[in-house]
Amino acid sequence: EADIYQTPRYLVIGTGKKITLECSQTMGHDKMYWYQQDPGMELHLIHYSYGVNSTEKGDLSSESTVSRIRTEHFPLTLESARPSHTSQYLCASSDPTQESYYGYTFGSGTRLTVV
C-alpha cells in the first residue's frame, strides 16, 4: 500500500558512526521532505527538496545532510552520530500540482537510537 519507503525501520548505532537513512517514493513526486519527531512532540522540518539537485535546510537546525540525485530517492546522512540525534525521522513527499488536495504522504519512519 505504501508508496514511500523508509529503511531501516529501526536502527541502534554507536556514537561517532556514519549513518544514512534511506527514503524512496514511487509516485514521481517532485517535492520531498525530512522531519524529525521526538515521542509525543511536534514535527520539525529539517530538510526539503523541490526536485533533482535541489536541497534546502528546514526550520530546525540539523547536523545531517541530504542529497537528491534522482527524483525518487532522498537519503539523509549523519556523518558522526551522537546520542542527541536519537529520534524518529520521517520522510514525506508531495506533488505540487495536487498538494492543495492531498497534502503530504509520509513514510513509516526510521526510529534511530544512538548509544
Add this chain to the structure above:
Amino acid sequence: RKEVEQDPGPFNVPEGATVAFNCTYSNSASQSFFWYRQDCRKEPKLLMSVYSSGNEDGRFTAQLNRASQYISLLIRDSKLSDSATYLCAVNAGSARQLTFGSGTQLTVLP
C-alpha cells in the same frame, strides 16, 4: 506566536461522544488546510483536506473559518479506534511548506 496552534489536550471522551478540535493559524495568506491522524509511534496519515465550504467524511466534519483564522474537526459517535493524535496542517502557498500543529491527543474510553 506559532504559525499554527492547537489545543494539546488530552481529550478523554467516552465512546459515542462528540468531540471537536480547533486549530488556529496566523498567516492570513494560508491557502490549504488539512487534518492528519497520527497513531502512537506511527507516521501521520491524511484524514481529510479542509475546504472553504466545509466538508464531511462519515463521522468526521471539517470546517474553515477564514475570518477568525481557524479550522475545526468534529468527530461524532466516537469509537475506541479514533484514539490518536490529530494534527492540523496549513500551507501559505505552493512555494511554502506545510506547517504542522503540535497535535491534539484524543483518547476514547470504553
